[in-house]
Amino acid sequence: MRAHRCNASLPRVVQKSGSVGVVKHVAIIGGGPAGLATAACLAERGVPFTILERGEGAFAGLRALDPEMQLLTPPAFSRLPGMPARGGDYEKFGAVVELFEAWRAAKGLDVIARARVDTIERTERGFTVRYNGTQTLDATHVVNATGIIAHPVLPADFDPARHAGRWEHSLDVRTEDLAAVQRLVVVGAGMSAAEVIERWLDVRAPRARAWLSTRGPVSAAPQRILGIDIHYWLFLPELAPGRVLGRRIGPQRDLIIGRRIKRSLRDGAITQVPAVETYDVTFTDGTHVEPDLLVFATGYRYAAEHLGELVALDDRGHPIVDRHSASTRTPGLYLLGLRFGRTVKSSALRGISADAQHVAAHIARQS
Numbered sequence: 473m474r475a476h477r478c479n480a481s482l483p484r485v486v487q488k489s490g491s492v493g494v495v496k497h498v499a500i501i502g503g504g505p506a507g508l509a510t511a512a513c514l515a516e517r518g519v520p521f522t523i524l525e526r527g528e529g530a531f532a533g534l535r536a537l538d539p540e541m542q543l544l545t546p547p548a549f550s551r552l553p554g555m556p557a558r559g560g561d562y563e564k565f566g567a568v569v570e571l572f573e574a575w576r577a578a579k580g581l582d583v584i585a586r587a588r589v590d591t592i593e594r595t596e597r598g599f600t601v602r603y604n605g606t607q608t609l610d611a612t613h614v615v616n617a618t619g620i621i622a623h624p625v626l627p628a629d630f631d632p633a634r635h636a637g638r639w640e641h642s643l644d645v646r647t648e649d650l651a652a653v654q655r656l657v658v659v660g661a662g663m664s665a666a667e668v669i670e671r672w673l674d675v676r677a678p679r680a681r682a683w684l685s686t687r688g689p690v691s692a693a694p695q696r697i698l699g700i701d702i703h704y705w706l707f708l709p710e711l712a713p714g715r716v717l718g719r720r721i722g723p724q725r726d727l728i729i730g731r732r733i734k735r736s737l738r739d740g741a742i743t744q745v746p747a748v749e750t751y752d753v754t755f756t757d758g759t760h761v762e763p764d765l766l767v768f769a770t771g772y773r774y775a776a777e778h779l780g781e782l783v784a785l786d787d788r789g790h791p792i793v794d795r796h797s798a799s800t801r802t803p804g805l806y807l808l809g810l811r812f813g814r815t816v817k818s819s820a821l822r823g824i825s826a827d828a829q830h831v832a833a834h835i836a837r838q839s
Contacts, residue, residue: 496613497611500523500524500614500615501524502618503585506619506809506827508531509552509824512554512579524589524601526589526622528585528586536622536643538645539566540646549822550822587603590604613805616807620772620774624773625772627768635766637762637763638766642664643772650668650675651675654679658684669742673736685745686744686747751766776791781801783805793807808828809827
């Protein structure tokens with residue numbers, strides 16, 4: 473089921489009862505793992521779709537990451553629908569993207585690249601997606617799968633124009649950067665911080681040191697418990713709904729999971745320090761460091777501004793969805809790859825496949 477441009481009105485068909493209906497057509501916003509997983513599941517059910525991707529092609533967001541950075545989840549958790557299980561050690565982002573691209577090509581899933589969505593409007597028959605200023609796409613359903621990688625977040629009080637030192641967001645960090653520094657400061661306490669530090673531990677120069685700045689105690693966990701990767705222990709808790717009675721379920725921030733982080737904190741290779749007071753770099757306890765590189769592992773923002781009033785937001789600005797990953801405000805609009813989404817794991821690769829299958833089935837069942 474290949475993507476195609478669709479600027480005309482939705483076709484109508486006469487159903488067996490004699491009533492006039494509209495042929496389903498799903499607009500998928502985003503050509504990353506969530507968007508392509510949804511497309512594959514829709515194709516299996518014979519539901520037409522069009523994928524709009526603002527980047528240069530499929531998986532543009534993942535391609536922006538350091539291909540040498542290691543994914544800290546086992547290969548079994550890094551699969552898209554229909555991909556065979558694979559064993560082996562933890563994989564690098566570059567290898568994972570190559571596997572995903574081979575899967576996409578085999579499925580025949582095409583995207584319309586360089587398609588920046590401006591607005592989505594509710595219509596009598598569904599939705600009109602406006603993109604690139606003048607182009608439109610009519611759809612009965614919309615799946616927003618814009619993800620987060622393309623929208624890195626910096627601290628609100630950091631002014632790049634006034635910072636004299638070298639800094640990067642974790643999105644832009646490369647292995648050669650980490651190998652060259654003697655004094656590294658990482659700001660953040662989630663999985664992005666873990667990936668940067670683990671890679672630094674792999675390639676660091678002799679006598680190199682790192683400081684990990686967090687607002688609270690570090691919630692670090694070992695990669696394995698009793699010889700089993702921690703993600704297998706988290707399997708059942710991650711099936712819990714993302715929200716119950718409108719309240720977010722699960723941790724507000726990710727664990728730092730790594731092979732050597734806990735040990736490196738103990739032996740002094742990494743020093744935990746409190747939040748940054750000033751970016752010269754001084755921490756709130758008065759500690760001052762002059763790093764060769766300051767890395768902000770401060771997370772990403774889910775792209776939903778083009779949805780406007782079609783979604784309700786919680787007190788932290790997160791879009792709210794129901795148990796089908798649908799907007800609580802607008803029927804027919806689904807959001808995938810969203811933290812506190814359908815389940816606790818909805819924002820992770822391991823949750824995307826399950827949510828994509830659920831959403832595709834839900835759309836296919838609708839009359």
